[in-house]
Amino acid sequence: MSFQLKKVSYKYSPEAPQVLKNINIDIQEKKVTAIVGPSGCGKSTLVSILSGVIPTLLTKGELSGHFHAGEDVVISVVSQTPENQLFGYGVEDAIAFGVENMGLNSQEIHSRVESVLDLLHIQHLRKRAVSTLSGGQRQAVCIASVLAMRPDLVIMDEPVSSLDPRGKQMIQSVLNDLKGSGQTTVIVDNNLDWSADIVDHVVGMDHGEVVFDGSKEEFFAQFAVQKRLGVIVPQEVEIFGELSKIIPGLKPFSTLEGAVEHIQEHLTHKQSTTSTQERGNEHSDSILSVHDLSKSFQDGFQALKQINTGFEKGKVISILGQNGSGKTTLVKHLNGLYRPTEGTITYKGAETTNRSVAEISRDIILVFQHPEHMLFEENVYKELTFCARAQGIPFSEKEAREVLEKYDLLKDQDELPVNLSMGKKHLLTILSVLFSSAEVIILDEPTLGMDLHLRNYLEEIIRDLKSKGKTVIVISHEIPLVFKISDQLLILDHAEKLDEGSKQELAGEETLFNKITIDLPPVVKLSRKLGLNRLACTVDELKDMILPLVDSAQSNRSEAIGGTDIG
């Protein structure tokens, strides 16, 4: 069954601006359609219309055009926060909830529960309590509970946004199985990096209008559209976008294998061996040091074991590891939220043990993963300057307004912060630390809810902090971004430090990344497969390394033409 929206327009009240304008979309049967677009483009409103929330629950808006699914058609949604969607203590209870609401007989309910447990390969979870599941497992159970209702259309709203790499892999596998079963699916997410192998069809929205409607391949060839919509694409697509500017006639690719095949055709000067960088001395100039840190919680769970590390002044250090590896526990020790069971933390040589968290925040500040835990001022301007006021740091109004203007928040300065989009809320909490006296800034999953535009701002903020000599510690599951912004990496696994070093040093340690089941960025893998003389950590580095290896006449010609969209 396909679903068609014809000339759909919507506004939340007669006085409100038009949120959707004359939308025409054909959601194809048994295909996976991705709806992409920047924050505020109308994606969420579209989901509300497709799922029937508009006009069933939100009745005051003005809806025109045609979309009528029919009474017997089941359309269901998997949200980005499964804990708000799962009703039931146990996994079986949660999966059965929707089917029970449909009034089916007991035998049919049992049969459907069994069938989704088998389909998603989660039989082993059936006797578990929902509260004990990992993020990925919880999302898989959420998908199962929706599928048990045998929906004609499943809509997934940023289903992996808060998952670690392992959780993402689990959901990718679940979605692949779903696609194989012929389920019609819509994924609403501005990040196509994780779903590139699954998606068939892409609909791009901007300012309430459809600005792109085509196949995934067509979308990946339209660099200007990707940029306009702020869509995060697989790094292979970004590599193609950059290399096509210096290699004329380079065939499009969106996978690593395709990249190797097509780039090699154009390399005239081959290199055969990739040398990995020598390991250097560690922590020559640590501003913040961790000595023999161990942490055991009240229930006996050991979250950290004998951690020794240091964070250098003026560097960006990323902490990598799966959920449960000890990353968050470690940073909560750095800012004093947790007290060590054993070991010490020293800042500029002095122990932090006897200082309160608020006192430590003058030197070491932690920005939490969910901005809503931090925002409480009545407007954006006050929120921006909260840290400065809490810590008694002088600031000028002019300076604050300049920051708001630079990061496109000036028009929202009188807005209630919680009313901003998730990405902007996150940006605001990060910007507020610019007005603090802290020399060490810790960002826990700073990309949550951010589209490409906001990520570019984030990169700018981190570069700016670094240029001022501040130390930035980042916890992120976005590995290509980590390799782009970091100087050093610290890898944790099962509460222990597995390794640390510069990103160039660790990029050569393939077995290390295999051990923690985190994929190295495509750019690193590609430079190894192409046999480049060193490993590139960013797309720009790769471009610089490939440039001398291609026919100079060709590359000059291409540079003169400039990179253009394909197709």
Place this chain on the structure above:
Amino acid sequence: MLTVHKAIDQKLLGAQTLGDFLQYVDLNTYLHRLDPRTKFLFFIIMSILTSFVKSGVALLFLFLVFLAIWLVGRIGQYMLVLLDKIKVLLLFIFLLWLVLGIFTINEGPVLFRTAFSIFGHPFVVSLEAFDFYKGAVYALRIFLMISAFYTVILTTNFSQIILGLRSWKVPYAIAFGVGLVFQIIPMIVQEFATIMEAQKSRGLEVDKCSTFAKLKNYVIVSLPLLFRVLSKGHAISLAMHYYKLNFKVQRTAYKMIKATSSDLFFSAVTVLATVVTIVLQVHYYIPI
């Protein structure tokens, strides 16, 4: 891969610590396996019993029965957490009845007695051993009342609570609402703790400051908590729509509950304990 999963699971299971309050403890004991209705019945009988029994001996007997139940349910350590949380309340009740008792003259050993007059009105202050007995009886009654409820909450998850209420013909909207409350309370407690951590991390002083400043800062934190709770409420109402929850439509159930011989035995123990308590109340009651 399995080892990694095990570690994460351990971490998540570790999230349920003794510090967590008012939430189900996932164990497989005799008490946990009982039909929720049997435990509801226990709660109702014990609530009624503790609201009229005022004999110290009877209450002490009831306390021993509770103790045995907690040992069987392996929830003794969680009851100690409860005791820790309500110790101020219990102390207040004890002192309240002690102070009230000072102004009445009772029989029994006198610890301190004096008389004086204020504006010509004579007053007698008399502290007897009986005042301590009275304070202890009232504190124990309140503790048993709360623990009867807590015993059920610790051993019955919210899905079982809903099933139990439904089997007693409680309308689904009410049963679902009760279950939802017990699902959401731990979430809100967790949210509050995270918000406190987040605000402290950005410079809000709640450790080294005066009680007034501390109180003021706690009030400040309530705003993001309110937003989070509203946002959760919104997400939950959307999810109810996605799952086609309609209280006017007859629902069916995946799981059925059925009383077994264990329930019969537990009910018999409850009734026996009730009878013994009433007998003790009749024989050992001292008017207070």
